[in-house]
Amino acid sequence: MTTVGAALRHTRTAEDGLRALGIQGRALTPTAELLVPGDDLAFRVRKAGLARLRTRIVRADAERLESVLIAGPLHELRHESVLAEAGGHALLTDSLRWTTPFGPLGRLADVVLGRRVVLAVLAGRMRAVGELAEEWAGRPVVVGTAITRGGRLLVQQRHFPARDAGKWELPGGRVEAGESEQDAVIRECKEELGVDVVPTGRVGTDVPLHNGMLLRVHTAELTDPGAEPTAVEHRAVHWAPAAELSAFDWLEADRVLVHSLRDLLA
Numbered sequence: 001m002t003t004v005g006a007a008l009r010h011t012r013t014a015e016d017g018l019r020a021l022g023i024q025g026r027a028l029t030p031t032a033e034l035l036v037p038g039d040d041l042a043f044r045v046r047k048a049g050l051a052r053l054r055t056r057i058v059r060a061d062a063e064r065l066e067s068v069l070i071a072g073p074l075h076e077l078r079h080e081s082v083l084a085e086a087g088g089h090a091l092l093t094d095s096l097r098w099t100t101p102f103g104p105l106g107r108l109a110d111v112v113l114g115r116r117v118v119l120a121v122l123a124g125r126m127r128a129v130g131e132l133a134e135e136w137a138g139r140p141v142v143v144g145t146a147i148t149r150g151g152r153l154l155v156q157q158r159h160f161p162a163r164d165a166g167k168w169e170l171p172g173g174r175v176e177a178g179e180s181e182q183d184a185v186i187r188e189c190k191e192e193l194g195v196d197v198v199p200t201g202r203v204g205t206d207v208p209l210h211n212g213m214l215l216r217v218h219t220a221e222l223t224d225p226g227a228e229p230t231a232v233e234h235r236a237v238h239w240a241p242a243a244e245l246s247a248f249d250w251l252e253a254d255r256v257l258v259h260s261l262r263d264l265l266a
Contacts, residue, residue: 001083001090002216005062005205007132008081008092009034009256013125014041028054034207034256035060041067053077061260062205075099092129094122136208143184144170144217144254146203149225151265152239155248156192159235166235168248170217185218193229193237195222204260207253215253219264242266 007013011027014035028040035041035057043053053072059065062083069077076099084091096118147154156171158164171192175184182199189197197220207215222229231237240248242265245258 001085002062002202002204002206003136003214004090004092004129004133005065005083006034006207006214007129007136008065008083009036009060009205010132010208011035013128013132032252032256034205035065036256037259040070055079060205061263062202069098073101075101090133092126094126096122136206136214139208139212139214141175141181142173142209142213142215143175143181143188144172144215144257145185145189145197145199146170146217146219146261146264147189147197147222147229148219148265149222149239152241153245153261153265154193154229155238155240156231156234157236157238158251159231159233164251166249167251169251169254172215172217174213181216181218185220189220189229192233194232195227195229196224197221198223203264204257207256209253217257217260 010033012033014027024044026042027035028042029038037057037060039057041055041057043055044051051073053074054070055067055077056070057065057067064083065079065081067079076097078097080093080095080097082093082095084093098118154171155168158167158169171189173184173188173192175181179187185199186197189195199218199220201219203217203219207217209215229237242262245262245265250258
């Protein structure tokens with residue numbers, strides 16, 4: 001389900017999934033390939049006389065993607081994509097609610113044209129999401145670990161390679177052959193931090209990496225609450241409160257999860 005959640009957030013599904021329907025869309029303020037709250041999307045609808053719309057992402061996590069209208073000819077526009085597990089599969093419910101201007105004439109336009117276009121848009125977007133999620137499903141997995149204690153998150157600063165030196169990330173690494181993701185979390189934290197942890201769940205969506213892998217973040221707690229992690233392979237480690245998370249110079253893959261990590265601490 002978290003892979004589908006990542007596909008929902010990808011700028012490709014916000015743009016390419018609509019192009020065949022005469023709707024030009026582009027992300028205006030993406031921090032990376034995955035949309036985060038605060039990012040804006042701009043659309044031009046040919047069938048509505050090149051009407052221009054601008055929407056803003058207000059939620060983007062493993063269960064839901066939401067956007068609202070901030071500029072355009074409509075009085076109101078809200079898009080919601082909700083994910084749930086159903087029989088071992090991801091069930092996606094996509095909905096679009098809007099209020100048109102021009103009174104009865106606007107309502108007539110909704111019936112004659114608007115709803116038909118919207119249904120086609122949602123169907124096209126669902127196809128794009130499904131294709132992208134299927135494309136990613138077979139990728140090797142890299143685990144990240146969100147270790148929390150006393151309302152703080154453990155982050156570590158890279159020492160190498162040179163291009164990433166000084167940037168911050170979550171502990172973790174590649175899942176080895178025959179190893180479960182939880183086992184990889186335990187092993188990586190022992191190797192990188194010198195501590196034992198207990199995996200407790202998941203946070204955020206998957207994140208596609210440029211090397212053809214998929215980042216998947218697990219939550220964890222220290223087996224010994226009094227143990228102090230050390231920077232075995234990194235420059236530094238730090239226990240960060242939610243208010244500090246946005247100030248770090250994160251690796252790109254970790255940066256798109258900061259809002260989910262902040263919610264985890266909250």
